[in-house]
Amino acid sequence: MRDKKESKTGGTRFGIWYEKSVGKLIPKQTVVSLISCFVLNSAIYTGTQLLMKNAKHYDLSTKFDKSLPFVKEWIYIYLICFAFWAVNYIMISRTEREHWYKFATGDYLSRLICGVFFILLPTTNVRPEITGNGLSSILMRFVYTADPASNLFPSIHCLVSWMCFIGIRKQKHIPVWYKVFSAVFAVLVFASTQFTKQHYIIDVFAGAAIAELSYFIGTHTNFYKKIWRFFDKVNNVVFGRD
Template sequence: METVKKFIKEHPHMWWGLYLPVYLAMFFIIEHLITDNYWATQTAIDDYIPFCEWFIFPYDAWSFLLVAIGLYLIVKDGEGFRRYMWTIAITFTTATVFCALVPNGQDLRPAVMAHHNIATWLLENTYALDTNTNVFPSVHILGCMAAVAAVWHTPGLRKPAWRWGVTLYAALVMVSTMFVKQHAVIDVLAGLLTGAIAYVFVYVIVGRRRDKRLGIK
């Protein structure tokens, strides 16, 4: 117990992580409230993107990416963790509020799986947990952008293998959202735009001021 207390005292920034259960509570509330009568976000361009169940593996592994980066930053880079969580809090909350005000969803999921394998089994379970509503902007995209921004701004992760590895993996996750028919193209584009605006605010506007105040070069 003393070890835990000491760790918390030495890493007070970890409390920013409490935003995640708050977000999950908001997400599951709107998931249960918004089930129909929504704005369908799919467009004609989505018809050209084939369905591929195997992309469910990078899609579902998204959470592991975010958690791994968060844990590293808690231990190694307190200021980096704060900015990481600020980015997530701003973008995830924005997405949730927008979905509550403008109910949205997509009608791209296959009605029946053409065949059955481990990927389709995992996909069907993912569909059951994560409905086809509340998709604009894509939170998967927002999380990926937060992860990439954090890695590129973390001194301990300067090696190209880390930075480009996470960037390429995040790109794979982003693409997977469309191949497993969890998101339409405009959901992804909205996520990229929202994430870019949050990046400028957290890392450029606020970040530079904090760097100057904290003496970070």
């Protein structure tokens, strides 16, 4: 007798509901791996902060960093980028599954590399005093309070923003204007990390370099196939077999 949780086509009730609703935006074949990108990012960033809380942290500032002014209005770009990340990662998850899993493999690898740096080279910086009671000042205080001055090298903010661009730059079905926008916005995010004094310049270059390296490995090795097979098994459990 067929499991009551499955339809005649083998899909679970949840799988059937998902395809008729959220699945129109994020394919069921990639949604679990997409969520895992966020989970891994959060686990590594927060986990290493807790792990290295009492460790010695290093200041990697340069004369260039010290010469840049603190411009709190850049906090808007710094925060808006979270929506940018969501849009582009969903967009990439909607591409061919082979491309998505190559991208996801690079994404996972990039966070693991970051985790190694966060443990072996804990970093910090000196933040400026925030004055005023305007919206930009309120948002800056919120960010400084919610996000301790640690795990700066490499910059995950810059890494993820650049991943948003490199994940779509060779996708022919995505308009050129949006590719240009993504590249420009990623650079604006780089700038925002500098003017809000959230990162030093070396953090920016390291984040972008790790993004490129990880994506290259993800697209030029066969390891993505193992990731793909793993999530296919997970998807079969969650959504049922097609």
